[in-house]
Amino acid sequence: MPVGPEWPVTVLPNGGGKSWLGKGITDLLELDEATLPEKHARIVRATRSGEPDHDVEGARRAIEKWAYPRAWLDFETIAFAVPRWIGTRPYQQVPFQFSVHVEEADGAITHHEFLSLNGADPRRSCAEALMAAIPVDATVIAYNAPFEKGVLRELSALFPEMQDALLDMAHRTVDLLPVTRNHWYHRDQRGSWSIKAVLPTMTSLDYSDLEVKDGTGAQEAYLEAIRPDTSDERRTFLGDGLTKYCAQDTWAMVAMARFLSAAA
């Protein structure tokens, strides 16, 4: 049952890619289900009833198209307003960490990770680690894939010897976000399909016990870790938090995909 705030909601978040705000609608439950397009009606329905909207078959059909091996990938990046490394632009998303869970057709899963905390330009070692971790025939899966694709394209443009492989990786990247958005809604999401909002409605996985809880926290930890006056002990501690967080993000995608495909 609900783990969120009291119902009914009186403040409606933007939901379903649709803005109800700014139209004088302050209570989602006042909307007339019959007049809404199905895309919005299912959100109102799930909110009224507390019964999640779950199209298992639709989700299964979408996910089963992704050929094995599957590489569930997540980057952590840093973006400096004033570029820190030669050849980077202001606000360019530079990856200093990634996690990837590689899933074989038989269900076997191996985990690979990369983390740079020495303060040097992490891009070459990151690209090399990607090449080593992700099989050339893998379907790469990310949550809000345009972000991961963008990082991959940036890396590909930088290293001619890895250009084809990295570009190919970007082309093989698919997105779990629309699958979730189209086939699942729980009212505790309150209009959000971010991984942090969705995950607790499907599983008991939780970010609250982690040292690093979100992307912003990861960036803060990274910045502290690369400072010269940060002790080795502290750096190790920060790195440990980063590793756990990033690994949780990719594991969360695996868990979500399994949940989405599982019978109700």
Next chain:
DNA sequence: CTTGAGATTTAACCCGTCAC
């Protein structure tokens, strides 16, 4: 701040009608 997708809003345009 970035990018991309998708939804929404605004602007532009075409066409028929009607009064002058």
Next chain:
DNA sequence: GTGACGGGTTAAATCTCAAG
């Protein structure tokens, strides 16, 4: 023929959200 006024379609601009 011309100008004002719809109504309906379409294109372009704007907004939101996801990721970090």
